[in-house]
Amino acid sequence: MEQHNERYLLRTQGLTKIFGSLVANSGIDLEVKPNSIHAILGENGAGKSTLMKMLYGVYAPDGGSIMMDGQEVELHPPTKARAKGIGMVFQDFRVVPALTILDNIALSVEKGILFNRNKLKKRIIDVSTKYGLAVNPDAYVWELDLGQRQRLEIVKVLLAEHTRVIIFDEPTSVLVPQEVESFLNMLRMLRDDGYGILLITHKINEVLACADQVSVLRSGVLTYTANKEDGLTADQLISAMMGDKELKIVEKESFESSANELAIALNAGTIKGDYGETVLQQVNLQVKKGQIVGVAGISGSGQRELAEVLFGLRSLVKGTLEVGGQSIKPDVRAFLEAGVSFVSEDPIKESVIPGFSILEHMVLDGMELKKKGLGIDWKKLADELQNSKEAQALALASGNRRADTLSGGNVQRMVLTRALIRKPDVLIISYPSRGLDIGTTRTIQQHLIQLAQQGTAIVLFSEDLDELFKLSDEIVVLAGKRLSKPYQTTATDVGQIGQLMLKGESA
Numbered sequence: 001m002e003q004h005n006e007r008y009l010l011r012t013q014g015l016t017k018i019f020g021s022l023v024a025n026s027g028i029d030l031e032v033k034p035n036s037i038h039a040i041l042g043e044n045g046a047g048k049s050t051l052m053k054m055l056y057g058v059y060a061p062d063g064g065s066i067m068m069d070g071q072e073v074e075l076h077p078p079t080k081a082r083a084k085g086i087g088m089v090f091q092d093f094r095v096v097p098a099l100t101i102l103d104n105i106a107l108s109v110e111k112g113i114l115f116n117r118n119k120l121k122k123r124i125i126d127v128s129t130k131y132g133l134a135v136n137p138d139a140y141v142w143e144l145d146l147g148q149r150q151r152l153e154i155v156k157v158l159l160a161e162h163t164r165v166i167i168f169d170e171p172t173s174v175l176v177p178q179e180v181e182s183f184l185n186m187l188r189m190l191r192d193d194g195y196g197i198l199l200i201t202h203k204i205n206e207v208l209a210c211a212d213q214v215s216v217l218r219s220g221v222l223t224y225t226a227n228k229e230d231g232l233t234a235d236q237l238i239s240a241m242m243g244d245k246e247l248k249i250v251e252k253e254s255f256e257s258s259a260n261e262l263a264i265a266l267n268a269g270t271i272k273g274d275y276g277e278t279v280l281q282q283v284n285l286q287v288k289k290g291q292i293v294g295v296a297g298i299s300g301s302g303q304r305e306l307a308e309v310l311f312g313l314r315s316l317v318k319g320t321l322e323v324g325g326q327s328i329k330p331d332v333r334a335f336l337e338a339g340v341s342f343v344s345e346d347p348i349k350e351s352v353i354p355g356f357s358i359l360e361h362m363v364l365d366g367m368e369l370k371k372k373g374l375g376i377d378w379k380k381l382a383d384e385l386q387n388s389k390e391a392q393a394l395a396l397a398s399g400n401r402r403a404d405t406l407s408g409g410n411v412q413r414m415v416l417t418r419a420l421i422r423k424p425d426v427l428i429i430s431y432p433s434r435g436l437d438i439g440t441t442r443t444i445q446q447h448l449i450q451l452a453q454q455g456t457a458i459v460l461f462s463e464d465l466d467e468l469f470k471l472s473d474e475i476v477v478l479a480g481k482r483l484s485k486p487y488q489t490t491a492t493d494v495g496q497i498g499q500l501m502l503k504g505e506s507a
């Protein structure tokens with residue numbers, strides 16, 4: 001990396017961004033130093049992504065200035081930011097699935113198609129080995145799981161010519177717990193090599209583990225900055241983020257089902273993946289009314305395919321599926337009518353129509369339509385949504401907001417509200433707290449517990465073992481194309497479930 005002698009690599013003064021009547025960032029003063037990891041914390045919608053997008057040149061600021069090398073710079077559009085040495089690893093990866101890793105990187109770092117394949121391949125291997133990133137240049141991107149795709153993005157940024165500031169937007173939200181430690185190690189290595197790192201995260205333990213400096217955004221204003229030498233603590237950071245609001249404690253009583261009524265049952269199900277490969281073989285899953293069954297497994301063990309079968313988005317190759325004691329055909333309408341709700345693992349990609357408002361999303365598969373003459377009574381729907389317990393608990397934005405103007409966490413709140421507002425008999429929910437700030441995470445967890453107490457059967461997919469243990473009555477584990485028998489949460493522990501995740505039930 002090129003050496004620079006300034007005290008900072010990048011500095012903003014009074015940086016401001018306005019969307020219509022909303023001031024998303026107001027008067028932000030921020031410094032990125034070399035050899036430093038600067039974590040940015042803040043609740044959903046606080047303005048973190050907006051700030052990062054100005055630094056990466058996606059948005060032009062509406063006010064304030066950005067300095068690099070002692071001079072004011074213009075970073076918009078991103079080509080300018082990249083030329084100045086700023087790289088960004090996004091949450092949604094900007095890669096071409098049909099191409100190999102090598103070709104994807106060639107597209108972004110080489111000029112023209114006449115690049116030297118062997119030379120570039122060697123550079124990819126060298127940089128990925130140096131930072132422990134383990135990528136195979138010849139692998140196709142469609143074959144890669146999310147963690148591998150992220151490593152590709154990082155290699156791309158590192159191979160760009162002038163990179164010295166790297167922005168990571170919630171990088172660990174796509175990683176399984178086993179990958180997080182090596183990711184943090186890589187960040188430390190980058191820091192030690194002189195890079196300035198900006199890290200957006202909702203996970204306080206990650207901040208405590210690696211940040212040299214922390215800043216907190218609240219409602220678009222930078223309200224708090226502290227350095228590692230000042231002694232960072234979790235309590236201090238949480239109260240800087242949340243102010244007087246109290247962080248809820250999630251509590252669950254042990255599950256006792258008097259009815260023993262099965263709400264959803266998969267019997268000897270065999271499931272194929274997108275490419276015709278067998279993903280799960282002869283698996284059984286039974287969830288009673290009012291019960292929460294957690295599904296653990298390392299990513300790519302069949303979570304997505306199983307969840308899709310449980311909502312009629314994918315057919316079984318063999319076996320049967322019953323909802324409320326009745327067999328059901330693989331058709332989403334039938335599942336909705338039978339009282340099943342679904343939250344997919346990647347709502348932004350799979351469940352959101354960018355030009356639609358929140359309210360329009362609600363009626364897509366959530367709220368009952370209110371008729372007015374021959375049309376829909378939108379006003380009545382909007383009132384019903386705004387007054388609903390679910391929307392209020394999750395502080396959902398106003399119903400007329402377009403989904404593509406929402407922050408990532410606010411999209412997740414919309415999708416969760418939509419699934420919960422129907423008070424489903426069965427809820428299939430993947431990664432409920434992905435992208436949510438710490439306060440909202442607790443709210444949704446408590447809400448799921450309450451929903452189960454009112455009789456909803458919940459199948460909970462999560463990579464967060466703490467969350468699975470906190471919420472589930474039983475945990476089942478996906479490994480080696482099988483689903484384990486159910487383990488009572490009170491009679492097992494993280495160690496046993498972790499072993500099962502790695503080795504399956506023969507372990």
Ligand SMILES: Nc1ncnc2c1ncn2[C@@H]1O[C@H](COP(=O)(O)OP(=O)(O)OP(=O)(O)O)[C@@H](O)[C@H]1O
Nearest residue numbers: 019024044045046047048049050405406407408409
């Ligand atoms: N393109 C846009 N048009 C209108 N409003 C926007 C746009 N992008 C963001 N906003 C609004 O700006 C505010 C800040 O959003 P931002 O995405 O920066 O928040 P964030 O802190 O990154 O949140 P999260 O933790 O949920 O990702 C939010 O109220 C959001 O709805």
